[in-house]
Amino acid sequence: MQYIMTFVWSFILxxxxxxxxxxxxxxxxxxxxxxxxxxxxxxxLVILISMTLPDDPVPHHSEH
Incomplete structure (x- = not known):
């Protein structure tokens, strides 16, 4: 569904x-x-960029 909405919004914009x-x-x-x-x-391009970004949360200083 997110890919369909990406195409819809890019079409509109x-x-x-x-x-x-x-x-x-x-x-x-x-x-x-x-x-x-x-x-x-x-x-x-937007979909490819979103696929390359990591989904992992950023660790806090106390977790190092």
Whole structure:
């Protein structure tokens, strides 16, 4: 479920960024296919980064 929500949120956020940047860029046309591709790439990068981070708790000084 977390992977599905990662793709949903990346889709929403990248399309919002695309809309704002294209609106500020002089009213250029929206490229939804490019934004969709970028959102998939962004989601995969986020998932890969989350897989590389350790899940172990950080030990306290008294446990050394």
């Amino acid at each position: 990248v399309h919002m960024i695309n809309f704002v940047l294209m609106s500020l860029g002089g009213g250029q046309a929206l490229h939804l296919a490019t934004a969709s591709l970028l959102s998939v790439i962004f989601a995969v």
